[in-house]
Amino acid sequence: MLFVRRWISTSALTSGIIFTFWYLFNYRRLHFTVSSGSEVTLGGLPNEQYPNNTFHWTKAAEHYPVTSFIPLPSGQPAKIPRIQHTFLPETQKARSVREERLQNVRASFLHCWDGYKKNAWMRDEVAPVTGGYRNTFGGWSATLVDTLDTLWIIGLKDEFEMALMDVANIDFTTTAERTLNVFETTIRYLGGLLSAYDISDAKYPVLLEKASELGEMLYAAFDTPNRMPITRWDWRSSALGKGQEADETVLVAEIGSLTLEFTRLSQLTGDPKYFDAVQRITDEFERSQQKTRLPGMWPVFINARELIFDYSSFTLGGMSDSLYEYLPKQHLMLGGLTQQYRKIYEASIDVIKKHIFYRPLTQNNQDVLLSGSARVNSMDAIISEPQAQHLACFTGGMVGIAARIFDRPDDLVTARKLVDGCIWAYNNTVTGIMPETFHTVSCDDPTDCQWDQRRWHSAIASRQLDTGAMTATSLTIDQRVQYNIKAKRLSPGFTDIGDRRYILRPEAIESIFILYRITGDPALQDHAWHIFRRIDHHTRTPIANAAIDDVTAPHPKKVDSMESFWTAETLKYFYLIFSEGGGLVSLDEWVLNTEAHPLRRPA
Numbered sequence: 202m203l204f205v206r207r208w209i210s211t212s213a214l215t216s217g218i219i220f221t222f223w224y225l226f227n228y229r230r231l232h233f234t235v236s237s238g239s240e241v242t243l244g245g246l247p248n249e250q251y252p253n254n255t256f257h258w259t260k261a262a263e264h265y266p267v268t269s270f271i272p273l274p275s276g277q278p279a280k281i282p283r284i285q286h287t288f289l290p291e292t293q294k295a296r297s298v299r300e301e302r303l304q305n306v307r308a309s310f311l312h313c314w315d316g317y318k319k320n321a322w323m324r325d326e327v328a329p330v331t332g333g334y335r336n337t338f339g340g341w342s343a344t345l346v347d348t349l350d351t352l353w354i355i356g357l358k359d360e361f362e363m364a365l366m367d368v369a370n371i372d373f374t375t376t377a378e379r380t381l382n383v384f385e386t387t388i389r390y391l392g393g394l395l396s397a398y399d400i401s402d403a404k405y406p407v408l409l410e411k412a413s414e415l416g417e418m419l420y421a422a423f424d425t426p427n428r429m430p431i432t433r434w435d436w437r438s439s440a441l442g443k444g445q446e447a448d449e450t451v452l453v454a455e456i457g458s459l460t461l462e463f464t465r466l467s468q469l470t471g472d473p474k475y476f477d478a479v480q481r482i483t484d485e486f487e488r489s490q491q492k493t494r495l496p497g498m499w500p501v502f503i504n505a506r507e508l509i510f511d512y513s514s515f516t517l518g519g520m521s522d523s524l525y526e527y528l529p530k531q532h533l534m535l536g537g538l539t540q541q542y543r544k545i546y547e548a549s550i551d552v553i554k555k556h557i558f559y560r561p562l563t564q565n566n567q568d569v570l571l572s573g574s575a576r577v578n579s580m581d582a583i584i585s586e587p588q589a590q591h592l593a594c595f596t597g598g599m600v601g602i603a604a605r606i607f608d609r610p611d612d613l614v615t616a617r618k619l620v621d622g623c624i625w626a627y628n629n630t631v632t633g634i635m636p637e638t639f640h641t642v643s644c645d646d647p648t649d650c651q652w653d654q655r656r657w658h659s660a661i662a663s664r665q666l667d668t669g670a671m672t673a674t675s676l677t678i679d680q681r682v683q684y685n686i687k688a689k690r691l692s693p694g695f696t697d698i699g700d701r702r703y704i705l706r707p708e709a710i711e712s713i714f715i716l717y718r719i720t721g722d723p724a725l726q727d728h729a730w731h732i733f734r735r736i737d738h739h740t741r742t743p744i745a746n747a748a749i750d751d752v753t754a755p756h757p758k759k760v761d762s763m764e765s766f767w768t769a770e771t772l773k774y775f776y777l778i779f780s781e782g783g784g785l786v787s788l789d790e791w792v793l794n795t796e797a798h799p800l801r802r803p804a
Contacts, residue, residue: 256375256437256440257372257374257375257440258374258375258418258421258436258437258439258440259374259440260417260421260440261421261439261440261441261442262442263421263424264424264444264445265424265425265426265428266424267428267474267477270473270474270476270477271473271476271477271480271481272473272476272477273464273467273468273473273476273535274535274536274538274539275538276538277536278536278537278538278802278803278804279536279537279538280537281532281533281536281537281606282605282606282608283605283789284602284605284606284718284719284788284789285718285719285783285787285788285789286718286719286720286721286783287721288721288782288783291781291782295723296781299726299779299781300779302726302730302733302779303776303779303780305733305737306733306772306775306776306779307355307776309733309737309741309746309772309775310351310355310768310772310776312741312745312746313327313329313745313746313763313767313768313772314348314352314357314360314768316329316332316742316744316745317344317345317348317745317768319744320332320333320334320744321333321334321335321344322342322345322367323342323345323367324336324340324342324344325337325338325339325340325341325342325343325344325765326343326344326762326763326764326765327344327744327745327763328744328761328762328763329742329744329745329746329747329759329761329762329763330742330744330747330759330760330761331761332744333761335762336377337764338382338385338386338389338390338765339376339378339381339386339390340376340377340378341371341373341376341390342367342368342371343389343390343765344763344765344768344769345364345367345368346368346371346389346390346393346394346397347389347390347393347765347766347768347769347796348364348393348765348768348769349361349364349365349368349393349394349396349397349408350393350396350397350400350769350773350798350799351768351769351772351773351776352364353397353400353401354400354773354776354777354785354786354799355776361397361401365405365407365408368394368407368408368411369407369411371411373390373411373414373415373418374414374418376436379435379436379437380433380434380435380436381422381433381434381436382432382433382434382455383419383422383430383431383432383433383434383455383459384432384454384455384456384458384459386415386419387419387458387459387462387463388458388462388523388794388795388796388798389765389766389769389796390415391412391415391416391419391462391463391466392461392462392794392796392798392800393769393796393798394408394409394411394412394415395408395409395412395462395465395466395469395798395800396794396798396799396800398412398469399465399791399799399800399801400786400799409469409470412466412469413466413470416463416466416470416475418436420474420475420478421436421439421440422434422436422439423478424439424445425445425446425447425506426446427447427505427506427508428478428481429447429456429481429482429485429505429506429508430447430456430459430478430482430505431445431446431447431448432448432451432452432455432456432505433448446506447505447506448505448506449504449505449506449507450502450503450504451502451503451504451505452501452502452520452521453499453500453501453502453503453520453521453524454519454520454521454522454523454524456482456503456505457482457483457486457499457523457524457527458523458524458526458527458795459478459479459482460479460480460482460483460527460531460534461527461530461531461534461792461794461800462794462800463475463476463478463479464476464479464531464534464535465534465800465801468803483531483541483542483545485508486499486524486545487541487544487545489508489510490545490548490549491548492510493510493511494511494512494513494577494581495515495552495556495575495577495583496552497548497549497551497552497553498515498549498552498553498556498557499515499521499524500512500513500514500515501514501515501516501520501521502514502520513576513577513578514574514575514576515556515557515574515575515576515577516557516572516573516574516575516590516593517553517557517572517593517596518572518574518588518589518590518592518593518638519590519592519593522592522593522595522795523595523795525546525549525553525596525599526595526599526795527795528542528543528545528546528549528603529542529543529546529599529602529603529606529607530602530792530793530794532546532606532607533602533606533792533802534792534800534802534803535803536802536803537606543607546603546607547607547609550600550603550609550612554615556575556583556585557572557573557574557575557585558570558571558572558573558596558615558619559571559573559585559587559643559644560618560643560644560647560650561587561589561622561625561641561642561643561644561694562641562642562643562644562650562652562653562656562657562660562694563625563650563652563693563694564652564693564694565652566650566651566652567621567625568618568621568647568650569618569619569621569622569624569625570615570618570619570621570622571587571589571593571619571622571623571626571641572589572590572593572594572596572619572622573585573586573587573588573589573643574586574588585643586640587640587641587642587643588638588639588640588699589622589626589638589639589640589641590637590638591623591635591636591637591638591703591706591708591709592706592708593708594619594620594623594635594706594708594709594711594712595708595711595712595795596619596712597616597617597618597619597620597622597623597712597713597715597716598616598620598711598712598714598715598716599616599712600612600613600615600616600619601613601616601617601620601712601715601716601719602715602719602788604616605719613719613720616712616716616719617716617720619712620712620713620716620725623635623708623709623712623713624709624713624728624732625694626639627709627732627735629692629693629694629695630692630752630753631690631692631752631753631754631755632703632735632739632749632752632753632754632755632757633731633732633735634703634732634735634736634739634749634752635703635709635752636698636700636701636702636703636752636753637699637700637701637702637703637704637706638698638699638700639695639697639698639699639700640664640695640696640697640698640699641694641695641696642656642657642660642694642696652693654693657693657694657696658679658682660696661682661685661686661691661696661697662678662681662682663696664696664697665681665682665685665697689753690753690754692753698753701750701751701752701753701754702748702749702750702751702752702760703736703739703740703748703749703752703757704748704760704762704764705736705740705746705747705748705763705764705766705767705771706766706771707766707767707770707771707773707774707797709732710729710732710733710771710774710775710778711770711774711797713725713728713729713732713774713778714729714774714777714778715788717729717778718783718787718788719788725778726778726779729775729778729779730779733775736771739752739757740759742759745763745767746763746767747759747760747761747762747763748760748762748763748764766796766797769796769797769798770796770797773797774797786799789802790802
């Protein structure tokens with residue numbers, strides 16, 4: 202195929218289409234609700250609500266039962282190379298600095314936890330500006346369940362046990378929401394329950410009981426002719442025994458990121474059906490991997506009903522991210538007893554390095570990488586686009602872990618450059634916080650990436666023409682570029698900012714933490730500290746922490762939203778990077794799901 206890297210008309214159009222879908226389809230982390238309570242869903246069903254949760258799910262006879270389950274790989278776990286750095290004893294000065302930072306993160310967590318308890322207990326999310334609450338994920342106390350393992354890790358055992366008393370009363374058989382997002386329910390609720398069970402050394406059976414209750418319900422979403430799950434699931438119709446089929450348009454992240462949680466549920470309960478359910482998905486993805494329009498990767502959307510993988514947009518950002526993240530992690534979760542996930546990962550990463558990762562033009566000539574996107578056009582030309590996303594900052598950690606466990610030492614250099622790219626993006630705004638999405642200048646030749654202001658201005662002009670923003674005026678192109686730099690507050694290197702928000706995301710600190718645990722480089726702790734201080738300064742409210750609307754504004758407006766991943770992921774990663782050595786949640790003993798829930802690796 203012809204490879205073309207550019208940032209003009211066709212790629213910008215692709216970007217606009219992808220971003221529109223991203224919002225319209227209520228993708229993970231960028232959901233929205235409207236005042237009427239309805240929302241757009243991939244399955245085409247309005248998310249109608251049932252008053253007072255009067256309808257309860259009950260298990261119906263399966264229409265398409267499995268007659269022979271794929272068994273979990275058995276035997277003694279294989280010897281997998283060590284992930285973590287061997288940490289030496291620290292100096293008294295280093296300990297003092299680290300512990301002060303740790304206590305600051307702990308205090309921030311306690312502030313948010315207290316705000317949630319006082320204002321939104323047993324609700325999904327606290328409203329951190331007004332002090333109200335939101336039920337955005339089934340109304341099953343998302344922040345409570347999502348945060349259980351963080352309570353244990355931080356040492357708040359009394360709070361953990363207090364929370365368990367109410368977790369036991371959550372009724373997963375009913376919700377006011379008609380359509381359940383199976384992916385979100387799996388990573389937040391199922392992952393949260395399993396992790397809390399594992400991290401507390403299986404001392405609280407109620408956690409596994411509730412996980413099994415929820416798993417049994419979610420398993421019904423797989424009762425389709427080809428056993429592919431319905432990702433936006435009308436659970437009520439299923440409970441009534443109505444037939445169902447997988448959808449014709451699904452996001453690959455939502456269908457391809459259920460493996461860790463369902464596998465761990467099978468490992469803990471001994472019931473093979475959960476592993477069987479997700480292994481069938483993996484087998485289909487493996488069969489299709491070299492048959493897509495960009496062989497080695499999967500498109501953002503697939504037809505799960507007919508197992509068609511012929512869409513043309515590819516990314517490691519929103520809508521695809523955790524599909525790739527889970528490949529090396531599932532290898533760990535299965536104890537290395539199958540090489541399938543290694544094979545699939547290695548078949549994808551070289552394509553990703555060629556067509557998705559790129560070096561941006563930076564004012565200080567930093568040798569960093571960002572993760573962009575690509576589209577295959579009707580002439581089979583691969584058009585890569587330098588649009589970075591905060592969501593894609595997980596890639597540094599993914600590549601770092603895979604570099605260790607799959608013995609790919611050169612990829613550790615790539616992982617560090619990806620981490621440094623996200624750190625650069627944080628440092629490149631007035632708030633010191635990275636925006637949701639932005640465009641940069643891509644250096645086609647990574648060895649020829651010296652800062653050139655004219656090149657930056659030319660890319661801004663091309664980008665503005667591409668999006669229709671460069672309308673006919675009395676200004677020259679140079680004057681228009683200067684106007685856009687000022688009006689859009691474009692820092693050197695940014696050519697456009699599609700989404701200026703920060704919604705308390707974890708992906709950057711996630712990868713900084715992982716690379717710190719792999720390399721032991723104390724500079725990564727310093728970067729983490731500076732990022733934490735900026736985020737806390739701009740997002741803290743009297744109640745908790747809030748999303749902000751514009752990271753390029755000196756004083757951004759706070760948005761009345763604190764998603765559960767702030768206490769489940771972001772603050773957990775900040776706490777762990779300042780914990781002593783690498784013993785707390787060691788990456789050689791635990792696998793963290795995409796919601797940062799530690800699941801115990803087979804011993």
